[in-house]
Amino acid sequence: MESDASTSPRRRSSSCYSDSGDSSCSEPFSECGSDDLSFTPAAAAGIHRLLLSCAAEASDGTVSSLVAELESPSSSLDSLRRAAMELRLLAKHNPDNRIRIAAAGAVRPLVALLSHADPLLQEHGVTALLNLSICDENKAIIVEAGAIRPLVHALKSAASPAARENAACALLRLSQLDGSAAASNGRAGAIPLLASLHETGGARGKKDAATALYALCSGARENRLRAVEAGAVRPLLDLMADPETGMVDKAAYVLHSLVGIAEGRSAAVEEGGVPVLVEMVEVGTPRQKEIATLCLLQICEDNAVYRTMVAREGAIPPLVALSQSSSARPKLKTKAEALIEMLRQPRSASLRARPAAVVAAE
Numbered sequence: 001m002e003s004d005a006s007t008s009p010r011r012r013s014s015s016c017y018s019d020s021g022d023s024s025c026s027e028p029f030s031e032c033g034s035d036d037l038s039f040t041p042a043a044a045a046g047i048h049r050l051l052l053s054c055a056a057e058a059s060d061g062t063v064s065s066l067v068a069e070l071e072s073p074s075s076s077l078d079s080l081r082r083a084a085m086e087l088r089l090l091a092k093h094n095p096d097n098r099i100r101i102a103a104a105g106a107v108r109p110l111v112a113l114l115s116h117a118d119p120l121l122q123e124h125g126v127t128a129l130l131n132l133s134i135c136d137e138n139k140a141i142i143v144e145a146g147a148i149r150p151l152v153h154a155l156k157s158a159a160s161p162a163a164r165e166n167a168a169c170a171l172l173r174l175s176q177l178d179g180s181a182a183a184s185n186g187r188a189g190a191i192p193l194l195a196s197l198h199e200t201g202g203a204r205g206k207k208d209a210a211t212a213l214y215a216l217c218s219g220a221r222e223n224r225l226r227a228v229e230a231g232a233v234r235p236l237l238d239l240m241a242d243p244e245t246g247m248v249d250k251a252a253y254v255l256h257s258l259v260g261i262a263e264g265r266s267a268a269v270e271e272g273g274v275p276v277l278v279e280m281v282e283v284g285t286p287r288q289k290e291i292a293t294l295c296l297l298q299i300c301e302d303n304a305v306y307r308t309m310v311a312r313e314g315a316i317p318p319l320v321a322l323s324q325s326s327s328a329r330p331k332l333k334t335k336a337e338a339l340i341e342m343l344r345q346p347r348s349a350s351l352r353a354r355p356a357a358v359v360a361a362e
Contacts, residue, residue, distance in 0.1 A: 084124035091131035114150035172212035192230035
């Protein structure tokens with residue numbers, strides 16, 4: 001991505017950061033979006049009856065017949081669509097159905113649908129897997145069925161925006177299985193696609209992408225490096241600089257995971273992250289002040305040039321106010337005081353390698 005200063009996020013002293021959610025929450029991420037269905041008015045009545053029937057517990061025979069329909073080489077496209085949609089809805093509305101559907105062997109034929117040429121059938125397959133993955137017992141079954149690479153492919157090339165967004169959410173759920181699943185998602189190419197979704201997705205897609213990136217990057221250094229190399233830092237900063245996106249908290253938490261590595265710190269500075277973070281410390285919500293302070297600590301800790309940049313941006317006064325705030329948590333006050341002390345340190349003679357943009361800014 002270009003790092004031209006003319007396109008860097010700009011500080012706006014009059015802005016007030018506030019996500020649409022409750023800023024007092026301890027975590028910025030709720031569960032990712034779930035299965036949302038929309039139909040034409042002409043189909044609404046029939047679909048309503050189907051929704052009601054799928055909300056009930058399905059019999060083993062019903063599930064087995066739907067799986068058989070998916071596996072039959074003689075099934076018509078309409079039959080495949082209906083079977084996949086019914087499994088999707090059965091898994092959406094009833095927790096017991098999720099176990100029953102996976103036990104009946106539905107996962108592998110659903111995975112096979114992800115590469116089908118029909119967009120609607122592909123969407124049903126993606127979303128059925130998403131709904132099944134809500135159940136922890138099913139996650140390993142889905143991963144063992146080889147779902148990760150087809151889901152990444154759907155995230156990249158599915159014709160339906162809903163299929164792409166639901167693929168992102170399914171990948172998130174599967175990455176929660178263990179560290180190896182998160183690493184597998186990264187190796188399969190999910191990271192650049194999720195980074196791209198921050199720029200091209202709708203509101204829900206951006207939120208799901210941020211949640212998935214956070215899950216993938218928070219524990220795996222290789223995924224953090226992939227995210228930085230994919231250009232994730234810039235769109236994250238753009239989201240953080242625009243409170244109207246409702247994505248300030250989510251983007252900031254993802255950025256915090258990325259600045260945990262040297263490449264992420266360099267990218268954050270080069271892409272204009274310092275003024276965005278300083279402004280968050282000044283005018284953000286309590287949670288935003290905290291995560292921005294932690295990001296700045298990471299950026300400044302081992303680089304005197306970055307400390308100088310942060311101090312020149314005016315970080316010390318809002319940090320002092322934060323350290324003296326009666327409402328701030330003791331731990332946050334301690335972090336703010338540590339950062340203030342760091343910013344007041346004289347420049348070290350031994351500076352690490354610096355990006356060209358930083359050297360030019362001195």
